Amino acid sequence: MEDMLFYDRLQFAFTITFHYIFPQLTMGLSLLIVYFKWRYLRNNIEKYNNAAKFFMKIFAINFTMGVVTGIPMEFQFGTNWAKFSELTGGIIGQTLAMEGMFSFFLESSFLALFIFGEKLMGQKLHFLTGFLVFLGSWASGWFILATNAWMQHPVGYEILDNGKFVLENFSAIFTNPWLLPAFLHNQLASVVTSSFVVASIGAFYVLRNKQTDYGKLFLKTGVIFGLISSVLVAFPTGDWNAKNVAKYQPAAFAAMEGIFETEDAGAEIVLIGQPNMVEKKLDNKIAVPNILSFLTYQEWDKQITGMDQFEEDELPDNIPALYYSYHIMVGLGTIFIGVMALALFFLWRKKLYNIKPLLWTIMFLVPFPYIANLTGWYTAELGRQPYLVYGLLRTSDGISPTVSSGNTLFTLLGFVALYMLLGLLFLVLVGKTINQGPKPQIH
């Protein structure tokens, strides 16, 4: 039984991690593509149109990856989490079905038109199809976050005698206080990723002295979008989410902040330290007193409940992983703001394109927003443990009753092998596209 739960969770964690590499780029990138296309409509400079089309190629590769790795996500609810699906399908089935209906059909219909239809449609319609792709991909984020928000903070339900959750109030699902901050935070974080990708490709072109006019455009656009989104991810949306966790999941909040003991006065904020689960304390801690109380409640002396106040089986089951995920996300987010602010300063002083160390930094930073996005999700998901539906349905009660751990290990190994292959092919293709660059090829 323990084994089954472990492999089911590992397979879901692995497949969702790999999957979320792709949508986090496409959601943000669609916004930047719409921006480039819009600039082209306004100024009629071919460079902007080529930029839009170039990033649409990158978008298309990511979209394909997102589709083929996304179907296993939808299916795994049934294959590995059958009991969870049976009990909650009446509610989260709504949002997942709506995602297919309102987002995927929109996205896939107009993506094909955006890629193949520029000559057929004229520029204004072409812009419109791009905008609809953007709308579709953000709608997808909205429905997934609505699903997740319900699991984090269930609303609008009724529990029957047989344990089934049934929908009682449809609109409550979309007015869930967890949803809007989580959605905004997530979407802005995906804009961070795509801004870094755009800026990074720009830095690559400038450093390589190849297609530098595009390189400069990408850098400029990426840095501006990158700074704005990085700031907004932290404040107000990140702050807002943290307050939600403190309010609705105090045990998760204590664990992610690393507060083992409740202090009488205000709580300190931990910058660095390693959770020591044997002695229930942080090793090598560096912390600033009272800041956490202030950030959370705007009161320096407000008490924050530590992990000592919760029953063992109410606390997340992997506290170190949760703590690290959260701190990596916050730490990286802070670095992003710093680097992008510096880059924008030099952009304003018209020196950015000549400061090589900064360009190298921007280029090599590209994996980190992905890591920040993923660790953000780990924070949300590990924090929700030991529940699937917070406070109501335990993770161990959600797995498929008939699928053995041997079968799950078999499919997990298959997914690992297949996704290694997919990852390699993806890198080859994206590398090839970047190498060709946005300049139109002459046939």
Next chain:
Amino acid sequence: MEIFWYVIIAVVLAVFFVLDGYDFGTGIIHLFFAKKEKDKEVIAKSAGLFWDSNEVWLVAAGGMLFMAFPTFYASVFSGFYLPLIIVLWLIVFRAIGLEFRGQFKYQMWKDIWDTSFGVSSFLLALFFGIALGNIVRGVNLGSVENGVSAHEGHYFFLPLWDSSFSPLSETPGVIDWFTIIIGLISVVTLSIHGANWVILKTNSSINSKLKGVIFKLNIALTILTIFSLFVWQIVNPNSLDNFIDKPYLIVFPIVYFTGLIGLFFIKKIKKNSHAFVLSTLLIVGGITSSLASLFPVILPSVNDTHEHLTIYNTAASEYGLSVALTWGIIGFILLFVYMIIQKRLMGGKIDNMDYGH
């Protein structure tokens, strides 16, 4: 309300098999009949341009099944664990086969991805047929052995095969001689459908030859169909009851046989779209007839201990289903609009469309 969602999901599934069905069929045709590089390229392209928007129908069907019949979704997806995950892998290989073949100009590279596309399309067609066979035959709900249930009555787990390979075994597996026959019917049907698609959408040099292929496949399909009707009675003796009780259901088999008979005149049919309509009838008729023969059961139990899964004992709440009806209607209207726009802009032959580079 249950019936309404049952019909909607059946329609979405049928659309999926009609649309992605031609992609699978195109893959099979590609595997066996495309020899020249120019033909290979254009045939792969005739699936490559459309597969991802077609696959969305599968995602939509999955989502709706989850929403409307959560117990059925949970039971079937966990019970058919291995074949489902294998199908997911095949879907990946099909997709990357199409997407990657045009990326480099080496023959070897193209051959690898052509094989990936062709073989996975063939296996997908086979597996989807086998899946239908399993639904018709039923499963050992509750995993009953010697009168003792190992699970709740709506759960089960099927091995890929049982040592007897017989659909009449007490613990049938996914693959047995009956489901294999249905699988073959699916392969042949989708091959015909794919060949029609290739003729409709491309100017490949094998188009005229494919008409002959369709004719021969249709003979094979007729034999398989007649044979399957007999064994169907052995596997599921009640399968005609619905048609006797509600004679109007006979319209579904008529749809199927219209397609089957019509395709014998493939060489005389002038408009390629008409031939495509006939193979569409085959798919739609085949799926709807099978579902109609079971209704309202959606997964029969092969033991007497547990009752069949029906649309009534697996459905979500009445309120949930009716809320979903409201957004569902809006969604379908939107979808219809998208399809008209897409059709107007992307109709016709695709030989000269730019794809994959």
